Amino acid sequence: xxxxxxxxDDYFWGSVVVAQVFICSLVLMVxxxxxxxxxxxxNSVIAQKLANGYxxxxxxxxxxxxxxxxxxxxxxxxxxxxQIFNPEVKFLDVPPFWAGTIAIALIVGSYATETxxxxxxxxxxxxxxxxxxxxxxxxxxxIYVRIPEMWRLALPAFGNHMLSLIKxxxxxxxxxxxxTLFVAKQAIGTTGEPFIMYIxxxxxxxxxxxxxxxxxxxxxxxxxxHMVNVR
Amino acid sequence: xxxxxxxxxxIGLAAAFTFGGAAGASAETLRVGMxxxxxxxxFRTSDGELVGYDVxxxxxxxxxxxxxxxxxxxxxxxxxxALLANKFDLIVASMSITNSRMEKIDFSSxxxxxxxxxxxxxxxxxxxxxxxxxxxxxxxxGLRIGLERASTYESWxxxxxxxxxxxxxxxxxxxxxxxxxxxxxxxxxxxxxAHLRFLAKEEGSDYQFVSPAISEVEYFGIGVGIGLRxxxxxxxxxLDGAIKKLINDGKLTEYALxxxxxxxxxxxxxxx
Numbered sequence: 001x002x003x004x005x006x007x008x009d010d011y012f013w014g015s016v017v018v019a020q021v022f023i024c025s026l027v028l029m030v031x032x033x034x035x036x037x038x039x040x041x042x043n044s045v046i047a048q049k050l051a052n053g054y055x056x057x058x059x060x061x062x063x064x065x066x067x068x069x070x071x072x073x074x075x076x077x078x079x080x081x082x083q084i085f086n087p088e089v090k091f092l093d094v095p096p097f098w099a100g101t102i103a104i105a106l107i108v109g110s111y112a113t114e115t116x117x118x119x120x121x122x123x124x125x126x127x128x129x130x131x132x133x134x135x136x137x138x139x140x141x142x143i144y145v146r147i148p149e150m151w152r153l154a155l156p157a158f159g160n161h162m163l164s165l166i167k168x169x170x171x172x173x174x175x176x177x178x179x180t181l182f183v184a185k186q187a188i189g190t191t192g193e194p195f196i197m198y199i200x201x202x203x204x205x206x207x208x209x210x211x212x213x214x215x216x217x218x219x220x221x222x223x224x225x226h227m228v229n230v231r
Numbered sequence: 232x233x234x235x236x237x238x239x240x241x242i243g244l245a246a247a248f249t250f251g252g253a254a255g256a257s258a259e260t261l262r263v264g265m266x267x268x269x270x271x272x273x274f275r276t277s278d279g280e281l282v283g284y285d286v287x288x289x290x291x292x293x294x295x296x297x298x299x300x301x302x303x304x305x306x307x308x309x310x311x312x313a314l315l316a317n318k319f320d321l322i323v324a325s326m327s328i329t330n331s332r333m334e335k336i337d338f339s340s341x342x343x344x345x346x347x348x349x350x351x352x353x354x355x356x357x358x359x360x361x362x363x364x365x366x367x368x369x370x371x372x373g374l375r376i377g378l379e380r381a382s383t384y385e386s387w388x389x390x391x392x393x394x395x396x397x398x399x400x401x402x403x404x405x406x407x408x409x410x411x412x413x414x415x416x417x418x419x420x421x422x423x424x425a426h427l428r429f430l431a432k433e434e435g436s437d438y439q440f441v442s443p444a445i446s447e448v449e450y451f452g453i454g455v456g457i458g459l460r461x462x463x464x465x466x467x468x469x470l471d472g473a474i475k476k477l478i479n480d481g482k483l484t485e486y487a488l489x490x491x492x493x494x495x496x497x498x499x500x501x502x503x
Contacts, residue, residue, distance in 0.1 A: 006277025
């Protein structure tokens with residue numbers, strides 16, 4: 001345990017980075033998922049095709065590859081685009097934090113697309129007919145009927161997506177983001193104590209995922225508070 | 232420093248795509264890529280400070296050419312792609328100057344010897360090298376050798392001893408773990424590092440060097456240098472001059488003696 005002396009603060013800041021990546025990618029993931037689901041359910045063939053392409057590509061490629069491509073590829077691509085408009089620009093960079101956050105949000109968002117789509121389809125048609133009969137507009141129906149009903153159906157799978165998301169944050173260490181796994185690698189380089197350092201990372205992730213699991217359980221109970229005789 | 236990084240991260244998407252590299256009027260800042268996990272050459276202490284021989288060299292060079300330094304920690308196998316993608320400007324990460332790397336990037340003149348040596352269990356039943364120091368190819372057949380991916384050691388093994396059963400790792404730390412676990416029979420790595428990190432310690436007491444130091448120029452290059460993107464002749468000249476000055480002023484010896492009982496560069500590099 002003495003090997004850990006002096007590393008706690010590094011682990012703490014690493015955990016803060018993990019939390020930051022998680023929150024930013026969670027927001028983006030929900031946005032990507034909702035857009036994807038909306039596109040898949042829309043009447044536009046082009047939107048459907050685009051959304052299908054999105055889920056096929058991001059569900060079908062290794063996560064680590066997407067992260068590497070976004071990190072190395074984005075800098076080169078952005079630079080060449082920027083140089084068309086302004087030849088003065090030497091390079092444009094996407095920092096590891098955003099490259100990694102966007103990458104895992106895109107990946108998990110592609111899974112969430114399917115979850116949201118299924119949940120929207122699972123909304124009781126009777127509820128929507130009832131809303132129409134009451135004279136609600138399409139937007140009102142969406143906000144007051146579809147979203148609340150769909151949300152309850154999507155929650156269990158969505159909880160799994162959040163767990164994938166928190167665990168995927170560990171992948172970002174390969175592009176040099178200073179999160180807990182990266183701290184562990186540096187600590188091992190100095191102390192030569194791999195097991196202790198990795199176990200600490202494991203505990204940190206377990207703590208994060210426990211909080212997420214409990215939160216989802218609470219949300220599920222909240223989502224079902226009006227339901228009588230459920231389960 | 233940590234606070235600054237954290238604040239930078241939270242600024243937001245709008246500010247995320249930052250412009251950089253444009254020539255400023257203030258002192259030039261050079262971003263230096265290194266592994267940050269390769270003790271004693273570049274590693275982070277528990278105080279969060281980057282130290283090691285490579286770091287000392289980078290600081291010494293920066294002082295002479297009058298530049299500010301910013302460090303970027305980068306995993307080894309992505310080091311050259313990251314330099315080419317402009318994630319940083321220099322590689323000061325114990326990278327040997329080899330012909331295959333010179334096809335993609337330029338190097339300064341060398342600042343450290345480049346050698347490799349095999350480490351194996353004491354009392355291995357086969358002699359791997361004859362008395363003249365050449366490998367005995369037949370005894371390598373089927374022998375499991377742990378190497379770091381994209382290293383000079385890997386290219387030397389592929390060319391010289393193709394019969395060996397090569398196991399590749401990302402990073403140098405797993406080599407020692409799997410050597411102790413018995414997943415590999417021997418590993419090849421930097422002897423100075425192997426001595427400090429492993430052989431001099433309790434866990435390495437059953438192990439020893441099982442080869443002479445190998446430094447064939449064709450694979451190991453003339454030494455370890457600072458990597459930079461091609462076509463920066465002016466920067467390269469300044470780096471070369473700074474390294475020569477560090478050698479002639481005895482600074483490199485001073486840096487080496489912090490970690491090793493002997494200097495790890497060639498005095499002749501300073502002459503010309």
